[in-house]
Amino acid sequence: MKALDRLMCTCRRRSPWLFHMNSGSCNGCDIELVAAITPRYDAEQLGVQLEGSPRHADILCITGPVTRNAVGAIETVYGQVLNPKAVVAIGSCPATTNVFIDSRTIDGPLDKHIPVDVFVPGCPPRPDAIIQGIVKAATILAERAASPSPPEAPKPEAAPEVQA
Amino acid sequence: MNLLTALARLLIFPGLLFCVPAAWFFLWVERKSVALMQGRIGPPFMQPFYDFVKLLGKDTPDRPGIVGLLMRLWPLLAVASTAGAVALLPVLPAYGGFQGDLILLLALLEVPPICIIAAGFSSRSIFSEIGSAREAALTVSYNVVFLLAILSIAAAQHTFRLDALAHLPPSPLLWLGIIALVICLPAKLHINPFSLPNAEQEIYSGPIIEYSGPELAMWELSHGLEWVAATGLVATLVAPQIGTWWLAAIVFVLLCCGLVVLLAAVAAATARIAIDNTVRFYWQCTLVFAVLVVSSAILMRFRS
Numbered sequence: 247m248k249a250l251d252r253l254m255c256t257c258r259r260r261s262p263w264l265f266h267m268n269s270g271s272c273n274g275c276d277i278e279l280v281a282a283i284t285p286r287y288d289a290e291q292l293g294v295q296l297e298g299s300p301r302h303a304d305i306l307c308i309t310g311p312v313t314r315n316a317v318g319a320i321e322t323v324y325g326q327v328l329n330p331k332a333v334v335a336i337g338s339c340p341a342t343t344n345v346f347i348d349s350r351t352i353d354g355p356l357d358k359h360i361p362v363d364v365f366v367p368g369c370p371p372r373p374d375a376i377i378q379g380i381v382k383a384a385t386i387l388a389e390r391a392a393s394p395s396p397p398e399a400p401k402p403e404a405a406p407e408v409q410a
Numbered sequence: 411m412n413l414l415t416a417l418a419r420l421l422i423f424p425g426l427l428f429c430v431p432a433a434w435f436f437l438w439v440e441r442k443s444v445a446l447m448q449g450r451i452g453p454p455f456m457q458p459f460y461d462f463v464k465l466l467g468k469d470t471p472d473r474p475g476i477v478g479l480l481m482r483l484w485p486l487l488a489v490a491s492t493a494g495a496v497a498l499l500p501v502l503p504a505y506g507g508f509q510g511d512l513i514l515l516l517a518l519l520e521v522p523p524i525c526i527i528a529a530g531f532s533s534r535s536i537f538s539e540i541g542s543a544r545e546a547a548l549t550v551s552y553n554v555v556f557l558l559a560i561l562s563i564a565a566a567q568h569t570f571r572l573d574a575l576a577h578l579p580p581s582p583l584l585w586l587g588i589i590a591l592v593i594c595l596p597a598k599l600h601i602n603p604f605s606l607p608n609a610e611q612e613i614y615s616g617p618i619i620e621y622s623g624p625e626l627a628m629w630e631l632s633h634g635l636e637w638v639a640a641t642g643l644v645a646t647l648v649a650p651q652i653g654t655w656w657l658a659a660i661v662f663v664l665l666c667c668g669l670v671v672l673l674a675a676v677a678a679a680t681a682r683i684a685i686d687n688t689v690r691f692y693w694q695c696t697l698v699f700a701v702l703v704v705s706s707a708i709l710m711r712f713r714s
Contacts, residue, residue, distance in 0.1 A: 257463040260454070288450040290441070293457055298614030301471070301622040304464070328469040328622050391467070 255388045258304070258330065261293040262384040265303035267323055269356070271310030274370040275337035279307060282373035282380075289377050292384075300326040305383050307376075308362075311339035311346045312354035324360045330391035332363040332383040336376055341365045363387075425497040432663075433634025434458040436641070436670050440601070443674040458634065465627035477532055484529040485621070485628035491521035492635035499642045500576040501649075501662045511570040516557065519639060522632055523549045523598075526607070530617030541616025544685050545607035551692035552597040552604075558700035559590035562707035563647070577651045583706045588647055590699035595640050595673060597692070599633075603680040604688055641669040 266279055283289045283296055297303045300323050312320065324333070333356075338344040340356035356362055363386050366379035419425055437458040445452025473481060495518035523545060530542030564570050566583055578584055597604040608616035618629050645665035652658040683691070 254463060254467045257460040258467065261457070261460040261464040263461075285448045285450045288445070288452070290445060290453050291451050293453060293460060298610050299619045301620055302615065302626060304468075328471060330468070 251392055255392045258388040258391055259384050261295075262305050262380055262387070263295045263297045263303050264305050264307050264380065265297055265300045265323070265327060266307045267309070267320065269308055269310035269316035269320055269340065270313035270352075271337065271339060275309035275339070278370045278373050279309065279336060279376055282376045287373045287377060289380070292377070292381060294377070294380060301328065303327050304331055304387060305380060306331065306333045307336055307380070308333065308340050308356055309336045311343040311349075311352050312356050312359065313351055314353045317353050317359055320356075320359055330387050332387040332390075333360060334364045334366060334376075334379050334383045335362045336366050336379070337371060338367055338369045341367060344369060420497045426493060429493060429496040429635055429638050430631070432638045432666075433631060434462065436637040436666070437630075437634045439667065439670045440637070440674045440677070443671055444678040447675065447678040458630070462627050462630060465630065466624050468623035470623040470625060477534070480532045481529065481621070482625060484525040484532065485625050485632060488522040488525040488632040489628050489635065491518045491525075492632050492639050494518050495639045496635060496642060498572065499639070499646055500573040501642070501646060501659060512560070512564050512572055512575065513570055515572065515643070516560065519598075519636075519643075520553075522636055525632075526617045529621070533617070533620035535620050537613040537615075538617045538619045540613050541607045541609075541619070544609075545617060547685055547689060548597055548604065548607060551689045552594045552696075555590055555692055555696045555700045556594040556598070559587040559594075559703050560643075562700075562703040563587040566707040566710045568711075572646075576646045576649070578647070583703065583710065584647065586699060586706065587703045588644060590696065590703060591644055591647075592669070592672075593696050593699065594692075595644070595669075596676060597688070598640050599636055599673065601673060602677040603683045605677075605682050606685055606688065609682055637670065638666070641666040641673075644669060 266276070268276055281287060283294065300306070304327075306324060306327050308320065310316065324331075335341055335356050339346065340354065340362070343349075343352050343354040346352045346354075353359075364379045364383045366375050368375055371379075421427060435458075438453065438455060441457065442452040472478075495515055498515045498518070527542045527545050527549070530538035530545070563578070563584060564575060567575060567578060569575065596602070600608055606612075608618070613619075618626065621629060642662070645662050649658070649661050649665055652661060
């Protein structure tokens with residue numbers, strides 16, 4: 247039984263499938279995420295695949311400062327990703343709402359609405375940093391699924407400092 | 411002896427014990443060769459296995475009623491029929507018993523596309539319905555050529571028995587038929603340039619967009635098994651007659667791998683073409699092959 251659990255843990259860690267969601271991003275982080283799966287960075291070595299449907303995904307990658315319009319969509323898509331799942335917030339916007347802080351049209355940051363596992367700071371972050379964040383999220387996902395009682399809302403690991 | 415050989419064929423080679431790892435291996439060869447051609451390193455050797463086990467460990471959404479039942483049924487039916495088709499392939503020299511025939515093999519190969527179409531319409535998503543409609547149009551187009559080619563090879567030999575077809579002497583008719591079959595394979599396997607039923611950037615994943623967890627794992631497995639069955643069918647027609655069973659098995663596996671690399675190269679080198687162009691390609695260009703094969707088969711029957 248233990249061997250089976252260990253096998254499942256390895257498989258979860260080695261096969262992170264992503265779903266990318268834009269919550270009002272300026273497209274800067276989005277093209278960096280796309281760059282991370284191009285031949286130059288080749289994230290497929292780590293088993294990373296960008297999926298078209300949240301039903302297929304394990305890791306939800308969210309960019310953007312969470313506009314009011316995007317809140318409902320984020321909650322729906324988060325519900326559509328099936329357990330075990332993890333969330334990666336890409337860029338400074340979902341972490342702190344960045345330069346849009348105190349805007350009337352923004353309802354951020356992201357961890358107000360859904361639990362976030364990994365923050366990848368940067369405006370935009372480099373593809374290397376995004377890949378590292380995804381690998382970290384995959385490890386968290388595998389460990390959480392292996393532990394008997396998953397934590398309710400995992401605390402964000404090193405949240406970047408607010409620089410308004 | 412007959413029962414034992416039949417069981418061994420169904421369960422060991424070319425049956426379940428061979429075809430499931432072979433399905434993963436071919437999926438890996440496909441992804442790896444595309445990666446190498448793009449100057450990447452590509453996924454590790456065990457990647458399709460990791461994906462499969464991970465998907466088995468995921469939750470599935472709660473779907474009550476008949477829709478849920480149907481959506482659970484289609485991938486299982488696709489896997490079962492493709493595994494059966496692989497087990498029917500006459501790789502090893504047979505010694506009596508139930509050998510199956512070409513019609514059964516073709517029927518089993520036709521079940522997965524029907525399952526995909528039905529699955530797309532059962533899941534009631536707009537993207538999967540578009541994907542299913544495209545799959546249906548594609549199936550109607552390539553199957554004309556596929557079936558005509560393979561049936562004319564059989565008709566020229568006056569037999570539908572698979573083991574007789576496996577040991578055909580090489581002839582221009584056979585090679586013409588095999589070329590027609592190979593042209594149909596990218597459409598049958600949904601790879602570029604005929605990947606429009608599951609076009610990733612246009613309609614997300616097409617018919618299987620609503621599937622998740624173990625059900626999606628079954629679709630992945632059935633796709634891998636389709637690779638084994640389709641390349642295996644061509645490999646058995648091409649393979650020379652070899653008495654020694656292990657040598658025959660090795661030649662079969664090598665031929666399959668070569669075909670997978672060839673198809674992956676075509677997939678990496680081409681872009682997806684639209685549905686009207688695809689249908690036109692099969693009905694106008696490729697049909698020439700089928701007509702040639704059928705007419706030469708008829709000529710051969712008159713001469714013999």
